[in-house]
Amino acid sequence: MLKCCPLCANSVRLLAIGGRDRIACTSCEFVHWDNPKPVTATLIPMDGGLVLVRRNVEPFVDDWCLPGGFIEARECPEEAAMREVLEETGLEVQVKSILGAHSPGRGINVIILFYLAEFVGGTMKPGDDASEVRVFKERDLPKNVCFDLHRKMIRKYFEGNGRAP
Ligand SMILES: [Zn+2]
Structure with a gap:
C-alpha cells in the first residue's frame, strides 16, 4: 500500500x-x-511431456510450475517469455503462439500471459529461481504444481493430447 x-x-x-x-x-x-503487472508462463512440449521448474523462491518453494516471470521494463512480452525460460531452464525456445491472458483473481494483481513455445537449443539445467527442471508426462505430473492457472493450463494441454489448449 x-x-x-x-x-x-x-x-x-x-x-x-x-x-x-x-x-x-x-x-x-x-x-x-x-494496474496489474503482466507475467509470463510458457508451455514447452518436449519428449511427449511439458517442461516444469521446481521453485527455490517464495511463494511455493519446492513446488513445480511453468517457467516464467515478470516482464522487465520496456521488454516485449514474447522476449520476456523466452528470456525467463532460458534463465530458469537453460533452454532456448521460440514462442509459437499465445494461449491466453488470465488474471488469477483473489486480489492478486497480475495478468498471466500463457505462451506455447518450441524448443530450439540449449541444455536443460536449473538456473535463477529454479532448483530443478525436468520434463513431466501427464501420468507422472507432480502433485505439488503451484498456481491454479498453471495447473489448469497444464491439464488443458494434456487433455488436448499435447495440442495447444
Ligand atoms: Zn503529490
Missing part, C-alpha cells in the same frame, strides 16, 4: 477518479493507478 505521493511526498488518500475510488495525492495530480 502506498504511504505517500512518490512525486511530492505529500499524503495520499482514496479519491473518486474516473468512476472508481483510487489512491491519489492530496496535493498534486498523482494517481496511483495500480
Whole structure:
C-alpha cells in the first residue's frame, strides 16, 4: 500500500477518479493507478511431456510450475517469455503462439500471459529461481504444481493430447 505521493511526498488518500475510488495525492495530480503487472508462463512440449521448474523462491518453494516471470521494463512480452525460460531452464525456445491472458483473481494483481513455445537449443539445467527442471508426462505430473492457472493450463494441454489448449 502506498504511504505517500512518490512525486511530492505529500499524503495520499482514496479519491473518486474516473468512476472508481483510487489512491491519489492530496496535493498534486498523482494517481496511483495500480494496474496489474503482466507475467509470463510458457508451455514447452518436449519428449511427449511439458517442461516444469521446481521453485527455490517464495511463494511455493519446492513446488513445480511453468517457467516464467515478470516482464522487465520496456521488454516485449514474447522476449520476456523466452528470456525467463532460458534463465530458469537453460533452454532456448521460440514462442509459437499465445494461449491466453488470465488474471488469477483473489486480489492478486497480475495478468498471466500463457505462451506455447518450441524448443530450439540449449541444455536443460536449473538456473535463477529454479532448483530443478525436468520434463513431466501427464501420468507422472507432480502433485505439488503451484498456481491454479498453471495447473489448469497444464491439464488443458494434456487433455488436448499435447495440442495447444
Ligand atoms: Zn503529490
